[in-house]
Amino acid sequence: MSSLLVVGTLGFDTIETPFGKAPKILGGSANYFSLAASLFSPVRCVGVVGEDFPQSHLDELKKRGIDVTGVERTGGKTFHWSGKYGTELHEAETLATHLNVLETFDPKLPESYRDSEYVFLGNLMPGVQQKVLSQVKNPKLIALDTMNFWITGMREQLIETIKKAHVLIINEGEARLLAKSHSIVETAKTILGWGVKHLVIKRGEYGAMLFDGKDFFSIPGLPLHDVKDPTGAGDSFAGGFMGYLASCGSDWSAPDNLRRAVVMGCCVASFTVQDFGPNALMACNTKLLQERFETFVKLTQFPKDGKI
Amino acid sequence: MSSLLVVGTLGFDTIETPFGKAPKILGGSANYFSLAASLFSPVRCVGVVGEDFPQSHLDELKKRGIDVTGVERTGGKTFHWSGKYGTELHEAETLATHLNVLETFDPKLPESYRDSEYVFLGNLMPGVQQKVLSQVKNPKLIALDTMNFWITGMREQLIETIKKAHVLIINEGEARLLAKSHSIVETAKTILGWGVKHLVIKRGEYGAMLFDGKDFFSIPGLPLHDVKDPTGAGDSFAGGFMGYLASCGSDWSAPDNLRRAVVMGCCVASFTVQDFGPNALMACNTKLLQERFETFVKLTQFPKDGKI
Numbered sequence: 001m002s003s004l005l006v007v008g009t010l011g012f013d014t015i016e017t018p019f020g021k022a023p024k025i026l027g028g029s030a031n032y033f034s035l036a037a038s039l040f041s042p043v044r045c046v047g048v049v050g051e052d053f054p055q056s057h058l059d060e061l062k063k064r065g066i067d068v069t070g071v072e073r074t075g076g077k078t079f080h081w082s083g084k085y086g087t088e089l090h091e092a093e094t095l096a097t098h099l100n101v102l103e104t105f106d107p108k109l110p111e112s113y114r115d116s117e118y119v120f121l122g123n124l125m126p127g128v129q130q131k132v133l134s135q136v137k138n139p140k141l142i143a144l145d146t147m148n149f150w151i152t153g154m155r156e157q158l159i160e161t162i163k164k165a166h167v168l169i170i171n172e173g174e175a176r177l178l179a180k181s182h183s184i185v186e187t188a189k190t191i192l193g194w195g196v197k198h199l200v201i202k203r204g205e206y207g208a209m210l211f212d213g214k215d216f217f218s219i220p221g222l223p224l225h226d227v228k229d230p231t232g233a234g235d236s237f238a239g240g241f242m243g244y245l246a247s248c249g250s251d252w253s254a255p256d257n258l259r260r261a262v263v264m265g266c267c268v269a270s271f272t273v274q275d276f277g278p279n280a281l282m283a284c285n286t287k288l289l290q291e292r293f294e295t296f297v298k299l300t301q302f303p304k305d306g307k308i
Numbered sequence: 309m310s311s312l313l314v315v316g317t318l319g320f321d322t323i324e325t326p327f328g329k330a331p332k333i334l335g336g337s338a339n340y341f342s343l344a345a346s347l348f349s350p351v352r353c354v355g356v357v358g359e360d361f362p363q364s365h366l367d368e369l370k371k372r373g374i375d376v377t378g379v380e381r382t383g384g385k386t387f388h389w390s391g392k393y394g395t396e397l398h399e400a401e402t403l404a405t406h407l408n409v410l411e412t413f414d415p416k417l418p419e420s421y422r423d424s425e426y427v428f429l430g431n432l433m434p435g436v437q438q439k440v441l442s443q444v445k446n447p448k449l450i451a452l453d454t455m456n457f458w459i460t461g462m463r464e465q466l467i468e469t470i471k472k473a474h475v476l477i478i479n480e481g482e483a484r485l486l487a488k489s490h491s492i493v494e495t496a497k498t499i500l501g502w503g504v505k506h507l508v509i510k511r512g513e514y515g516a517m518l519f520d521g522k523d524f525f526s527i528p529g530l531p532l533h534d535v536k537d538p539t540g541a542g543d544s545f546a547g548g549f550m551g552y553l554a555s556c557g558s559d560w561s562a563p564d565n566l567r568r569a570v571v572m573g574c575c576v577a578s579f580t581v582q583d584f585g586p587n588a589l590m591a592c593n594t595k596l597l598q599e600r601f602e603t604f605v606k607l608t609q610f611p612k613d614g615k616i
Contacts, residue, residue, distance in 0.1 A: 040616070087490045182395045184513075185533045205492075206514040207528055216607050218528035220515055225493045244616075259610040290616050297612045299524050302567040304605045308348070308552075308598050 002246040005113055006033045007046040007132045008122025008235070009102060010053065010071065011079030014095075015276060018087050019228045025277035026057055027081065029122035029145070032232035035281050036239025036268045037120075038064040039289055041246040044113050046070035046132060050078040050101045060282075069110045076101045089230050090204065109135040118246040120238060121165070123147050126157040133164060141245060141252055143167035145238055151178050162196050166253075169200040169238050184209070188216075198258060200241065200265075202234050210262050217259050222270045222296060229276045233269040236281055240268030267292045310554040313421055314341045315354040315440045316430025316543070317410065318361065318379065319387030322403075323584060326395050327536045333585035334365055336387065337430035337453070340540035343589050344547025344576045345428075346372040347597055349554040352421045354378035354440060358386035358409045368590075377418045384409045397538050398512065417443040426554040428546060429473070431455050434465040441472060449553060449560055451475035453546055459486050470504050474561075477508040477546050492517070496524075506566060508549065508573075510542050518570050525567050530578045530604060537584045541577040544589055548576030575600045 008030030015022045030047045037043045043066045049058075051073070058068045077100040083092035107128060114137050121129035121144035129144055142165040150158050151174060158178075162168050168191060176182060179190035184201070188211035191199050199211040203221070210217040244264040245252040252258070267289060274280040316338030323330045338355045345351045352375045357366075359381070366376045385408040391400035415436060422445050429437040429452035437452055450473040458466050459482060466486075470476050476499060484490060487498035492509070496519035499507050507519040511529070518525040552572040553560040560566070575597060582588040 089490075182397075183533070183535065185531050188531075203514070206511070209528070209531065216531050217610070218531065218607050219610075220517070220526035220528050223493050223496075223517065223524050223526065225491070227491065256611045263610055264616070286616060293616060299526055300608065301612075302525070302527070302571055303564045304609075308572070308594060308601060 002041050002118060002249060003044065003116045004037055004041050004118040004120070004242060004246040005044045005046065005116035005136065006030050006037065006120045006122060006239075006242075007107055007129070008033055008120075008124065009079050010045075010047040010049050011081065011102075013231055013277065014080070014082040015229055015231055016084040017089065017229050018085070020276065022229070022276040024080070027231060027277060028079065029235040032235035032272065032278060032281065033120060033122060033239035033242075034061060034066045035064065035278055036236040036272070037243030037246070038066050039240070039268065039284065039286060040243030040264070043067065043243070044070060044116055046107050046109060046113070048072045048074060048101050048105045048107075050074065050076045053078045067113075070107075070113055072108075074101050083231070085230065089227060092231070107132050117141065118242060118252075120144070120242045121161070122235065122238075123150075126150055126154050126161040129161050130164070140250065141166050143169055143238070143242055145169050145234070146174065146178075147171075148174055148177060159194060162191070163194050165196050167198040167200060168196050169202065169241065171234060172201050172203045175199070175201050197253075200262060202237055204230070204233070208237065208262050208266055210258060212255070212258070215255065217262060219263060219266060219300065221266060222292070222299060224270060224274065227273045230273050232278060232281070233272050236272040237265035237269040239265075241265035263293065263296060267296055310349050310426060310557060311352065311424045312345055312349050312426040312428070312550060312554040313352045313354065313417075313424035313444065314338050314345065314428045314430060314547075314550075315415055315437070316341055316428075316432065317387050318353075318355040318357050319389065319410075321539055321585065322388070322390040323537055323539055324392040325397065325537050326393070328584065330537070330584040332388070335389065335539060335585060337543040340543035340580065340586060340589065341428060341430060341547035341550070342369060342374045343372065343586055344544040344580070345551030345554070346374050347548070347576065347592065347594060348551030348572070349426075351375065351551070352378060352424055354415050354417060354421070356380045356382060356409050356413045356415075358382060358384045361386045375421075378415075378421055380416075382409050391539070393538065397535060400539070415440050425449065426550060426560075428452070428550045429469070430543065430546075431458075434458055434462050434469040437469050438472070441469075448558065449474050451477055451546070451550055453477050453542070454482065454486075455479075456482055456485060467502060470499070471502050473504055475506040475508060476504050477510065477549065479542060480509050480511045483507070483509050505561075508570060510545055512538070512541070516545065516570050516574055518566060520563070520566070523563065525570060527571060527574060527608065529574060530600070530607065532578060532582065535581045538581050540586060540589070541580050544580040545573035545577040547573075549573035571601065571604060575604055
């Protein structure tokens with residue numbers, strides 16, 4: 001049985017998009033990641049919540065094979081983010097960020113988590129990511145995500161953390177910011193030059209790319225009728241990607257497995273955006289995911305044989 | 309032998325990008341289209357140039373199987389556009405547009421062009437596009453391109469022209485503007501609702517999409533090391549797309565042919581952007597194109613079989 005550990009946020013989001021408002025719904029990177037990854041593999045979740053976080057949601061995660069032993073509940077209020085998206089649904093304008101219990105988050109892994117083979121360090125302060133990593137005995141695959149805030153504010157520490165990982169999963173704009181280049185190929189060259197083996201670039205509705213040294217893989221996004229709320233899409237992508245790789249076991253680094261993991265990430269994320277918060281993701285199951293994978297195959301296939 | 313007709317501009321471009329300046333180089337939609345399409349099929353070119361347009365370039369086109377009988381040379385100066393691109397190379401800022409001989413362009417098809425089976429109406433005033441179309445006897449495939457200027461200024465006339473075509477090839481942003489929607493699926497629904505059978509959406513470095521009723525096809529762009537100048541990429545795409553379809557003959561509307569045509573369009577356009585003006589496109593040949601097609605196949609393939 002594979003053992004996939006994630007550390008990230010669990011919290012509330014208050015979201016406004018052109019399609020509606022959703023006050024104080026369940027959010028957080030570890031939440032989206034765990035729900036997405038659990039479609040492929042058992043998950044061990046690390047995070048912190050306050051007194052106001054509903055036990056029912058933790059129970060819901062447990063039902064899906066997500067171990068929440070590592071979710072600490074402390075006094076005080078849960079992390080709460082408020083954001084607003086414009087008509088293009090690209091980037092959110094942050095209206096408020098209340099770190100609350102996250103401010104003093106000092107993750108300690110339960111003993112039962114320390115043998116985790118697959119590790120995803122969600123978007124957190126690089127120091128916190130490193131602290132989690134140092135508690136895992138012998139990881140086979142380490143991946144991480146990050147954001148502008150750490151790229152501009154803690155660049156050196158972030159690069160040190162990236163150097164310890166096998167895979168960096170990052171938004172396109174943030175990758176360019178990190179590498180200080182406008183060319184995506186130059187960006188990949190710079191980041192892989194730091195020693196991380198695989199770079200996954202998330203491009204929102206434009207899909208995703210995978211760079212491994214000289215090998216490139218790129219896929220478009222699934223065109224969707226009903227995009228309501230992009231919150232959590234990136235973490236759902238990471239969850240689908242890592243969940244699929246964890247299900248591949250020690251063979252995770254085979255190029256075909258990595259490529260299919262990118263496709264799975266896109267397929268899972270395509271559910272997330274179809275409703276507010278994690279609603280659509282929580283309604284997803286293996287059968288629906290298989291159908292969407294088949295839709296994706298149809299979307300992208302073309303005849304490859306013969307001469308021009 | 310297939311007969312592919314294009315009407316569009318032939319002119320000069322003065323271009324500035326972060327990678328250099330190119331004063332008064334050969335440009336124009338019919339120029340890029342013809343060069344790209346000639347990699348697959350003979351081309352018949354319709355346009356107008358002034359006294360200052362080099363005969364040597366028309367001779368160069370002829371050498372590549374491009375019939376320039378329909379290129380009218382009149383007194384006055386040739387069309388000249390000047391533009392500047394920012395670091396992201398997305399959209400050009402127009403610095404100057406001198407229509408010159410284009411101002412009174414009233415295309416008359418040579419008798420030898422009137423039996424053309426494949427017709428591409430490059431980005432021109434919708435009335436001019438219709439005038440060309442009315443002179444073709446029995447076209448099998450009509451495609452057109454357009455731009456913001458006509459979408460906002462001559463909307464009704466443009467929609468009438470689109471209704472006469474089989475394929476609309478258009479930039480993503482302009483498609484949304486035309487359909488008045490931010491959703492790409494809604495956009496496709498609206499445009500196809502006017503009766504045009506196939507919609508091709510150009511997404512620059514993000515690739516291209518094809519919508520046929522309920523069938524979607526989407527591909528990413530080729531990640532390139534050396535993008536110097538995006539001018540002409542869209543027309544090169546259209547040339548590759550239409551040239552490939554013309555080479556398929558009466559079977560052009562088979563889904564596999566249309567899909568492969570989109571891939572060919574992207575492959576051809578990937579040459580164009582690698583140098584200023586049409587330099588890199590003119591250096592392309594069937595062998596190089598075949599190699600790039602194979603690179604594209606490698607870029608996009610993933611295992612499609614089996615259960616999740």
